[in-house]
Amino acid sequence: xxxxxxxxxxxxxxxxxxxxxxxxxxxxxxxxxxxxxxxxxxxxxxxxxxxxxxxxxxxxxx
Numbered sequence: 149x150x151x152x153x154x155x156x157x158x159x160x161x162x163x164x165x166x167x168x169x170x171x172x173x174x175x176x177x178x179x180x181x182x183x184x185x186x187x188x189x190x191x192x193x194x195x196x197x198x199x200x201x202x203x204x205x206x207x208x209x210x
Contacts (some may be wrong), residue, residue: 150183151175151195158191 153175160168160182170178170186175195178186186192 149177151177152178152183152186152192153195154186156190156191158186158189160185 154170154172156172158170160170160178161183161190162168168182170176170192181190183194183196187194
């Protein structure tokens with residue numbers, strides 16, 4: 149699960165028969181696959197600071 153803010157309307161299609169519509173401006177927790185696809189499409193930004201903190205800590209350790 150991941151916390152994101154949708155910056156534009158986004159339709160997530162986990163299966164061919166299912167579409168979940170997210171409106172721009174909504175902040176919520178969604179499945180990781182949905183978050184990854186929406187962020188890659190430029191329609192959402194991550195609000196999950198834990199992953200960013202872990203990456204920053206790994207860079208400092210190097």
